[in-house]
Amino acid sequence: MSFTSTSAPPVERGWYKRNEIAITPWLFLFPAMLFFAVYVIIPIGQSFWISFHQWDGLGEATWVGTDNYERLLTDDRKFTTSFWNNLKWLVLYLLAIPMGLFISLFLNQTVFGIRLYKSLFFFPFVISQVVVGLVFSWFYLPREGLLNAVLALFGAGPVNILGDPTMATYGIIAAGLWPQTAYCMILYLTGLNAVDPEQVEAARLDGARGWKMLWFVILPQLKPATFIAFVVTIIGALRSFDLISVMTNGGPFGSTRVLSFYMFEESLSEFGFRMGYGAAIAVVLFFIMLGFIVYFLWSMYQDEKGGH
Amino acid sequence: MFPTPIEKRSRAAQISYQAFLPVVLIIWLLPLVAVAVFSMKPDADFTNGNYWGLPSSFELFNNYGKVFFESNMPRYLLNSLLITIPTVIGAVALSCMAGFALGVYRFKGNLLIFFMFIAGNFVPFQILMVPVRDLTIDLNLYDTKTGLVLFHVAFQTGFCTLFMRNFIRALPFPLIEAARVEGISEWRIFLYVVLPLMKPALAALAVLIFTFIWNDYFWAVVLTQGPDAQPVTAGITEFNSQYRAAYHLMSAGSIVAALPPVAMFFLMQKHFIAGLTLGAVK
Numbered sequence: 322m323s324f325t326s327t328s329a330p331p332v333e334r335g336w337y338k339r340n341e342i343a344i345t346p347w348l349f350l351f352p353a354m355l356f357f358a359v360y361v362i363i364p365i366g367q368s369f370w371i372s373f374h375q376w377d378g379l380g381e382a383t384w385v386g387t388d389n390y391e392r393l394l395t396d397d398r399k400f401t402t403s404f405w406n407n408l409k410w411l412v413l414y415l416l417a418i419p420m421g422l423f424i425s426l427f428l429n430q431t432v433f434g435i436r437l438y439k440s441l442f443f444f445p446f447v448i449s450q451v452v453v454g455l456v457f458s459w460f461y462l463p464r465e466g467l468l469n470a471v472l473a474l475f476g477a478g479p480v481n482i483l484g485d486p487t488m489a490t491y492g493i494i495a496a497g498l499w500p501q502t503a504y505c506m507i508l509y510l511t512g513l514n515a516v517d518p519e520q521v522e523a524a525r526l527d528g529a530r531g532w533k534m535l536w537f538v539i540l541p542q543l544k545p546a547t548f549i550a551f552v553v554t555i556i557g558a559l560r561s562f563d564l565i566s567v568m569t570n571g572g573p574f575g576s577t578r579v580l581s582f583y584m585f586e587e588s589l590s591e592f593g594f595r596m597g598y599g600a601a602i603a604v605v606l607f608f609i610m611l612g613f614i615v616y617f618l619w620s621m622y623q624d625e626k627g628g629h
Numbered sequence: 630m631f632p633t634p635i636e637k638r639s640r641a642a643q644i645s646y647q648a649f650l651p652v653v654l655i656i657w658l659l660p661l662v663a664v665a666v667f668s669m670k671p672d673a674d675f676t677n678g679n680y681w682g683l684p685s686s687f688e689l690f691n692n693y694g695k696v697f698f699e700s701n702m703p704r705y706l707l708n709s710l711l712i713t714i715p716t717v718i719g720a721v722a723l724s725c726m727a728g729f730a731l732g733v734y735r736f737k738g739n740l741l742i743f744f745m746f747i748a749g750n751f752v753p754f755q756i757l758m759v760p761v762r763d764l765t766i767d768l769n770l771y772d773t774k775t776g777l778v779l780f781h782v783a784f785q786t787g788f789c790t791l792f793m794r795n796f797i798r799a800l801p802f803p804l805i806e807a808a809r810v811e812g813i814s815e816w817r818i819f820l821y822v823v824l825p826l827m828k829p830a831l832a833a834l835a836v837l838i839f840t841f842i843w844n845d846y847f848w849a850v851v852l853t854q855g856p857d858a859q860p861v862t863a864g865i866t867e868f869n870s871q872y873r874a875a876y877h878l879m880s881a882g883s884i885v886a887a888l889p890p891v892a893m894f895f896l897m898q899k900h901f902i903a904g905l906t907l908g909a910v911k
Contacts, residue, residue, distance in 0.1 A: 345815040346730035350742065353727035353786050360783030361749040364760035371759055378763070427653070430635045430646070438650055440898060442657060447894045449844030451862045452887040455869070455879070459667070460660040465680045465876065467663040499660070504905070511906035513631065521631050539631050546909040556751055563846040567866070584755040589851070596759050603755040614751045618744055625740065 365607070372600035377593060389601035399575060400602070403583040406490050407559065407609070410579060413494045414501060414558035418550045421505025422543075426535075428506070429513045439510060446503040454567030457496035458483060483569055486576035493564050493577055501557055505550045512546030513539075548620065555613050559606065580606040667880035668692055675876055692881040700871065701856045702882060705864030709889070712774050712781070712860050713842045717835050719782035720789050724834070725827065727786065728793025729819050733805060743794060750787030754847050757784075765852055772854045780852065781842050789834055792907060796830040797823065833904030836897040840890040861886045 337344065372389055376382035393400050428439055445453065460468050463481040472480065482492035516539060524538045540547070562581045565571060571578045571586060578586070580602055588599030635646050655662065669692070670684040679685060696702050731743050761780055762771075770776030800823065808818045849863040856864065865886045872878040894901050 341815050342734070343736070346734035346736055346739075349726040349730035349819070353723040353746075353790060354742070356723060356779075356783035357746065357749060357786055359764070360761060360780050361752065361757060361787065362745070364757045364764070365752065367760035368756045368758075378759075426632055429630070429632065432635060432643075432647060432650075438654060440895065441654055443894075443902075444658065444661070444891070447840060447890050448661075448887045449846065449862050449890070451844070451846045451865060452883045455865070455883050456660045456664050459876065459880070460663060464678075465675070467659065467681065470681045507902060508906055508909045511902065511909045515910040516631060518630055534631065546906075549906075549909050552751075559753060562754070563862075566846070566850075581753060581755050585758070585847075585851075588759055599755075600759050603753065603758065606753045607756045610751065610753050614748050617751065618748060621747070622740075622744070 368600045368603055368607075371597055372604045374597040376596045378588075378596045379594075382597065385597065389598050390605075392598075393601055393605065399578060399583055400580075402575060403578040403580045403602075406577065406579045407606075409490055410494060410497075410558040410561055411555065413491070414497060414554055414561075415551075417498050417501035417505050417554050418547065420498070420502045421507075421550065422509050424502065424506045425509035425513060429510060439507075443503045443507050445500040446507070448500070450497075450500070450563035451567050453496055453500055454493075454564045457492070457499075457564075458568045461492055484573055486573050489569055489573060489577045493561075493568050496568065497557070497561060497564050501554055504553060508546045508550050509543060512543040516542050552613075552617055556610075559610055559613075580609075664880045664883060667876050668884055670877050672875065672877060675874075688877065692877050693885070695878055696881045696885055700868055700882070701864060702861070702868060702885060704856050705859060705861040705868075706885070706889075708774060708856075708858060708864070709843055709860040709862075712777050713839055715778045716781040716785065716842045717838045719778065720785035720838055721831060721834050723782065723786045724789030724793045725824070725831070726819070727790045728797050729823055731790065731794040732797030732800075733802075733823070743790070746787045746790045750784075750791065758851055762851055771852065772858050774853075774858050777848060777852050777858070777860075780848060781845070785838050785841065789838065792834055792904070793827070793830060795907070796827065800826055829900065829903065832897065832900040833907075836893055836901045837904040839893055840901075843890045 371382070373384060373386060374382035375385045375388075424442060428435065428442060448456075460466050461482045463469060463479050463484070468482075469479045472478070480488070482488045520538060520542070521534070524534055529538060560581060561579055562585065565577055565579060565582045566585075569577045571582055584599045584602040584606065587595045587602060635643050666681075666684075669687060669689045670679075671686050671688040671691075674680070674682075674685055677685075727746070731739055765771050765776040765780070768776070770779070804822060804826075805818055808822050813822075843860070844862060845860070846862040849860050853859045853863065856867070859867075865882055868882045869879050872882075
């Protein structure tokens, strides 16, 4: 594929002309790499550095070695709560994948107006998480909320989901599942569109139907969609911040904090800026994410090797 | 096609499917329907406890009028636009070039740089927060739209480059080779051969980035403070504290804040979905 000049240049050309193929990619890459290095790559390193300091963001930072980490991992109950909540998010958020799959199977028909239905089902994903958070916090309101109005129809008592430390996190995750399910749904709808109809017909002739057909014939063909759904859902789960900030602001009694929220709170809270400690929390979160990132990249790398 | 097309089923199945669809849709969108209903109600309904009955009067125009003329909402909306549009242009421009470099040329480190862009795109925001905030303060850009735009451009470049590079990879390479044989310089090849073929990718990325940036909340809170620079996602919380417990106005405000990306989605649906589902089909 690489370019080799087909004939000797008729006249002596400039240095740039002679090296055009080698230099051009770097010229084209330069602006993007500069921006990305300044705002993404270098800050990751800086956060590691800051995490070994005690720093209020204004004055001099004092080197404290691994003190921040020791405190995090040994006696910080807020950190423990946040960490467990992150795990709950990770596990429960993955429900978006099967839920999205089932909605997409439900909608994968060609009846009149189905396109509009698909768009409207996708709707929650387009709305900002802030608005989703507001909408759900009103939905959950103990007196005015629609949820309790519906529950009352069935004779169930009023529940104050966001006010109850044992339920609040689940209430927020449910709100998060709403747009995420929509996203997974659209991924699967696209995937289902590309399912090989001949294979389906052949399997049908062989007597496969229902669950068996889904499991053995359809799902293997949906593998790329599932992979992407998995990637975006994991990242979404670990990035959860907006919903928590809008719906409960970490409460009640700090029961809904996750690492990303706790980090923000420590670094920029009204109780004073503790940037070093915040950075240490961010580093822990980064390492959790890194495990997934390495796995994602590895999968993509296998693809690259296979593809070209 | 899976599941079995409904046309091949019994008449009864078809009718019940058609009847079932709107019911499921309404349940799915119930929280949103609730907000839409709230935004049409008068204040009195809330003080009288008439939350879910019919509105005692129809106050749609009144409520939305208040949002537009008696609050900071228009300012926040304008800020959002002034942040979102330059970001879209910047990120798409940078990633077009980077994607071209990574998709067309073979050189040492190509894959490494590509993977660096992807990896950076997955990183949790919090690990960037403290240094980026510092950098923005040092550049004297704290609480400005420019500060937000610069960061967004940089961060979105990761995702956009992934997208562009894969798109360019799928273009017919002989076209570029033919242009080279003709002696066309590399940047002209980019401008006149590759760029015109990238129109669908440009459209898809533009709508996606528009939505992502419009909906960003975290960086808006970290890098800006007041109505001078804050976008509508951050502004809505201030709006809500101004109208505390005035659910009709808060609902109207939220709907206004959510509308632009929704409109974008419906106008450019094909491109939007093509962008989101990139890679979902091999």
